[in-house]
Amino acid sequence: MRNPVAYHLVPAETWAAADPGAALRVASLDDEGFVHLTHRMSDLVDVANAFYRSDERSHVVLTIALRSLTSPWRYDGDDRYPHVYGPLDRAAIVEVRAISRSADGTFLPIERPDPRRRPDIPQLVGALVDGGVAFVVVGSAGATLLGADLQPGDLDVCVATDAANLDRLGAVLTALGARPRVWVPGWITAEEVAAWRPDRAAEALGLLFETEHGDLDIVFSSLAPDGRGEARYDDLLPSAIGVDVDGRTVAVASPSHLLASKLSARRPKDLRARDALERMIEAAGR
Numbered sequence: 001m002r003n004p005v006a007y008h009l010v011p012a013e014t015w016a017a018a019d020p021g022a023a024l025r026v027a028s029l030d031d032e033g034f035v036h037l038t039h040r041m042s043d044l045v046d047v048a049n050a051f052y053r054s055d056e057r058s059h060v061v062l063t064i065a066l067r068s069l070t071s072p073w074r075y076d077g078d079d080r081y082p083h084v085y086g087p088l089d090r091a092a093i094v095e096v097r098a099i100s101r102s103a104d105g106t107f108l109p110i111e112r113p114d115p116r117r118r119p120d121i122p123q124l125v126g127a128l129v130d131g132g133v134a135f136v137v138v139g140s141a142g143a144t145l146l147g148a149d150l151q152p153g154d155l156d157v158c159v160a161t162d163a164a165n166l167d168r169l170g171a172v173l174t175a176l177g178a179r180p181r182v183w184v185p186g187w188i189t190a191e192e193v194a195a196w197r198p199d200r201a202a203e204a205l206g207l208l209f210e211t212e213h214g215d216l217d218i219v220f221s222s223l224a225p226d227g228r229g230e231a232r233y234d235d236l237l238p239s240a241i242g243v244d245v246d247g248r249t250v251a252v253a254s255p256s257h258l259l260a261s262k263l264s265a266r267r268p269k270d271l272r273a274r275d276a277l278e279r280m281i282e283a284a285g286r
Contacts, residue, residue: 003039004065004066004067004186004187005039005063005064005065005066005094005184005185005186005187006037006038006039006063006064006066006082007037007038007039007040007041007044007061007062007063007064008026008035008036008037008038008044008061008062008064008088009044009047009048009052009059009060009061009062009099010024010026010059010060010062011055011057011058011059011060012057012058012059012060012098013057013058014026015060015062015096020090021090022087022090023071023086023087023088023089023090024062024087024088024090024093025087025088026087026088029086029087033085034076034083034084034085035083035084035085035086035087035088036081036083037064037073037081037082037083037084038080038081038082039079039080039081039082040080041061041109041110042109043080043081044061045099045107045108045109045110048099048107049106049107052107053105053106053107054105056105058098059098059099059107060096060097060098060099061096061097061098061099061110062088062093062095062096063093063094063095063096063097063184063185063186064084064088064092064093064094064186065092065094065185065186066082066092066186067186068089068091068092068094068186069084069086069088069089069092070086070089071084071085071086071087071088071089072084072085072086073085094185094186095185095186097110112183112184114153115181115183116153116154116181116183116208116214116215117210117214117215118151118152118153118154118214118215119141119152119154119155119213119214119215119216120213120214121141121144121145121152121155121245122245122246123213123214124155124176124211124213124214124216125137125155125157125245125248125250126245126246126248127172127175127176127213128157128169128172129248129249129250130248131168131169131171131172131175132168133159133165133168133169133172134159134160134165134233135157135158135159135160135233135251136157136158136233136236136237136240136251136252136253137155137156137157137243137250137251137252137253138156138157138158138219138222138236138253138257138258139152139154139156139217139222139258140152140153140156141154141155141156142156142252142253142258143255143258145243145245145250145252146241146243146252146255146258153215154208154214154215154216154217155214155215155216155217156217156219156222157216157217157218157219158219158220158221158222158231158232158233158236158253159205159218159219159220159233160233160234161220161232161233163200166200166205167200169198169205169218170198170199170200170204170205171198173198173205173209173211173216174198176209176211176212176213176216177211177212178198178209178210178211178216179193179196179209179210180192180193180196180207180208180209180210181207181208181209181210181215183208187207187208188207205218206218206219206220220232220233222236222253222257224260231257236251236253236254236257237251239253239254239256239257240252240253240254241253241254241255
């Protein structure tokens with residue numbers, strides 16, 4: 001599952017009044033036959049401001065672990081918005097957070113406290129290159145390698161997904177002493193981290209890892225400029241730029257992809273990088 005968590009907005013009084021021993025049944029389930037969820041917090045804020053801005057009540061955001069739902073769910077035409085055809089199991093509600101609003105009622109973005117350890121980029125990319133892993137650096141680390149004045153919280157790399165490459169990736173992760181980081185509720189539990197072993201399965205390798213050289217985020221695709229599609233390794237490689245890092249040539253996603261991907265994500269931390277990315281593109285002429 002590319003994104004195992006999703007979010008749902010409910011009035012705080014509805015959540016407070018719900019039976020803690022029963023699955024949560026929300027109004028849209030009775031009105032429309034399903035519960036609306038969003039994978040991205042930015043989309044939830046958009047939906048909240050489009051439909052609930054005039055509702056002056058306090059609201060909370062529920063984080064839903066999709067794998068813990070017993071009600072069926074699916075995408076109905078847009079894979080940003082899971083629809084759950086039944087009540088929300090209490091075991092699937094792994095986090096409840098208040099959402100702030102401005103004086104005019106506008107819902108404001110939520111930012112999660114960031115426990116990541118900044119990466120030693122030369123050490124991490126050196127281990128990946130020396131281990132024969134095929135990858136393209138994306139995210140803020142990619143922009144940093146291209147000259148943007150940013151301080152990435154981790155090293156994001158989009159890797160090729162053939163079996164041989166995933167074997168090499170697993171060997172590098174083992175050599176780095178990597179362990180999955182417990183951060184966003186619903187992605188991975190402390191018990192699963194304790195039992196983690198590298199293998200070719202997406203759920204074992206497509207994670208944020210703690211390593212002795214800082215945090216390393218392994219992804220199998222990067223957000224496409226349209227904000228909906230996904231760009232995989234083979235899509236990114238043709239326009240990638242080779243950057244020298246301690247004598248090794250490292251493929252970095254193009255500046256135009258990095259900017260479009262971050263603006264499409266619309267997370268506050270990505271939008272804060274906008275000026276640096278735009279200056280970088282202007283200087284590079286691409």
